Amino acid sequence: MLENVTSEEIKRQFKSNKRLRLITFAVGGALVLIVGYLVYYQFVSVPKNKKSEDAYWNGLNLASKDSTDMAIEELTAQVKKYDGYKGGENAQFVLGRQYMEKGEFNKALETLEKVKVSDTYLSSMTLGLQGDCYSELKKYKEAAAKYKDAAKESINEWTTPMYLFKAGLCAEELQDFESALKLYEEIKNDYTTFANNKAIDKYIARVSNLKK
Secondary structure (H helix, E strand, O other), rough: HHHHHHHHHHHHHEEEEEEEHHHHHOOOOHHHHHHHHHHHHHHHHHHHHHHHHHHHHHHHHHHOOHHHHHHHHHHHHHHOHOOHHHHHHHHHHHHHHHHOOOOHHHHHHHOOOOOOOOOOHHHHHHHHHHHHHHHHHHOOHHHHHHHHHHHHHHHOOOOOHHHHHHHOOOOHHHHOOOHHHHHHHHHHHHOOHHHOOOOOHHHHHHHHHHOO
């Protein structure tokens, strides 16, 4: 019965074989399974999540010092060790950025596509970096699609117009001046500060002439 199992015993058992313990406790009923999962989450998963966050800062610190190869080595280890945890996903994001620094855009893209985060801002930045990779590879159609996704992922006054603008530039590369015009006009109408900083009217005038 559950009352005969102490929290320390459950913690020890879950650490040694989580799957086996879940199956074993489940024999006693669904309620025991749920309690077992909550104990695992409290005693095992959350501490490892916190540890993963602390660990990935080593790679980030190396990245900030332009030690690209060392950062890639460190971040790769953290991604492997903490896959599925917050720090591991953050490390994967920074790892993708480091591959971009080396000009390895296909590898960066492959890495960034594996990033799974709940934070919509970081998710938006991840999609945006994927767009940057496609753009560097001159795959402007794919880049524009990623930029539009990034713009919608986290609506705000900074990243949204920035990605709409990049999508507009990709549309120009594709000679889709109608789409570019719509994107630039959306920026002008909805994101005044960004529009003024980018002198968006200049882009609107240019694509308006080109689409005739």
